Amino acid sequence: MKDNEWQNEITNLLKKADIPCTNGFKIKPLQGGVSSDIVRISLPENENVHFCAKRALPKLKVKDEWFAPVERNNFEMAWLTCAGQILPKIAPKVLAQDEKRGLALIEYLPPKDYTLWKDKLLAGKVESNDAQNVGTALGTIHSATLHNPELAARFSTDTLFYALRLDPYFKSLIDRYPDLNDAINSIIDTTAKTRMALVHGDISPKNIFLRNETAQPVFIDAECAWYGDPTFDIAFCLNHLLLKAIHLPAHSTELLTAFEKLYQSWLTAMPSSLQDELAARTATLLPALFLARVDGKSPVEYLNESARETVRSLALKELRNPQSSVYALPHSIEALN
Numbered sequence: 210m211k212d213n214e215w216q217n218e219i220t221n222l223l224k225k226a227d228i229p230c231t232n233g234f235k236i237k238p239l240q241g242g243v244s245s246d247i248v249r250i251s252l253p254e255n256e257n258v259h260f261c262a263k264r265a266l267p268k269l270k271v272k273d274e275w276f277a278p279v280e281r282n283n284f285e286m287a288w289l290t291c292a293g294q295i296l297p298k299i300a301p302k303v304l305a306q307d308e309k310r311g312l313a314l315i316e317y318l319p320p321k322d323y324t325l326w327k328d329k330l331l332a333g334k335v336e337s338n339d340a341q342n343v344g345t346a347l348g349t350i351h352s353a354t355l356h357n358p359e360l361a362a363r364f365s366t367d368t369l370f371y372a373l374r375l376d377p378y379f380k381s382l383i384d385r386y387p388d389l390n391d392a393i394n395s396i397i398d399t400t401a402k403t404r405m406a407l408v409h410g411d412i413s414p415k416n417i418f419l420r421n422e423t424a425q426p427v428f429i430d431a432e433c434a435w436y437g438d439p440t441f442d443i444a445f446c447l448n449h450l451l452l453k454a455i456h457l458p459a460h461s462t463e464l465l466t467a468f469e470k471l472y473q474s475w476l477t478a479m480p481s482s483l484q485d486e487l488a489a490r491t492a493t494l495l496p497a498l499f500l501a502r503v504d505g506k507s508p509v510e511y512l513n514e515s516a517r518e519t520v521r522s523l524a525l526k527e528l529r530n531p532q533s534s535v536y537a538l539p540h541s542i543e544a545l546n
């Protein structure tokens with residue numbers, strides 16, 4: 210995007226949010242994302258107060274060509290707003306939006322108060338309390354949005370979810386592993402047809418800030434919001450802990466404990482009548498996601514070739530001969546050490 214275009218758009222957003230900016234503003238790009246332009250805004254009047262502007266890109270910054278409609282920014286903002294109504298402070302406040310251009314101004318989370326969970330985990334600071342808080346918050350959002358026709362209509366983003374998640378993560382595996390055709394297609398079909406709760410769609414530690422003081426999570430980056438299968442969210446996040454357990458063998462015991470805390474706190478927040486079916490779908494999704502982050506269209510950046518080989522062999526064993534337990538992969542990882 211051209212710089213002056215960005216400037217104009219931010220000026221308009223600040224106006225919409227009733228934030229005076231007659232003396233201009235400074236912008237600093239925020240790193241980390243692949244699907245949006247995202248900047249921190251500071252006003253000369255008060256250098257300590259910042260805002261965040263985010264604009265969805267039509268083409269994602271990944272190796273393969275990957276296009277996605279910019280309207281996903283509107284669903285992201287709707288998710289942040291909806292989640293904030295269920296659990297205050299669980300998401301940045303939405304301050305202004307330009308729905309046509311897929312652009313929004315949101316609350317900025319300053320590094321003095323918030324740490325990205327991914328940074329903490331990769332630094333070896335694995336605390337099961339963090340995982341437990343994430344699981345409880347996620348389960349609370351899922352459980353508060355169960356079987357809700359209004360939300361199902363507001364977030365009927367099935368086409369987007371297919372394009373951003375089911376196709377690149379799962380469908381792309383079939384070319385490489387033709388023998389998994391039936392298993393993977395069945396996962397795609399079951400996930401796609403389950404319309405149960407409000408899903409975030411990208412519950413990864415890189416999209417979760419933790420408040421330094423309380424260890425309470427703040428979720429960002431809800432571009433894949435969808436009314437669908439909540440097990441996608443929990444499996445997605447559990448998978449990241451497994452990948453990190455392979456990447457950081459010295460911390461694998463703590464990471465697997467965090468896995469258990471995350472899963473149990475999430476499941477406990479869901480109605481007991483649903484727990485069996487949720488456990489079964491989570492167990493089925495997990496090995497497919499594990500393999501997808503190595504051989505799908507959006508591989509994680511931190512694994513070396515030997516770690517990727519380990520992920521492949523454990524995931525394929527489970528996909529070809531499913532144990533139907535969420536703990537099958539963690540147990541296999543434990544047995545490596």
Ligand SMILES: Nc1ncnc2c1ncn2[C@@H]1O[C@H](COP(=O)(O)OP(=O)(O)O)[C@@H](O)[C@H]1O
Pocket residue numbers: 239240241242243244245246247261263301315316317318319325415416429430432
């Ligand atoms: N509200 C915010 N406050 C502070 N930093 C943020 C905020 N939103 C995003 N960031 C930073 O920018 C990075 C990319 O933002 P994100 O919304 O995840 O974009 P993408 O969709 O491109 O992944 C995040 O990992 C985080 O470091």
Ligand SMILES: [Mg+2]
Pocket residue numbers: 241242243415416430
């Ligand atoms: Mg992100």
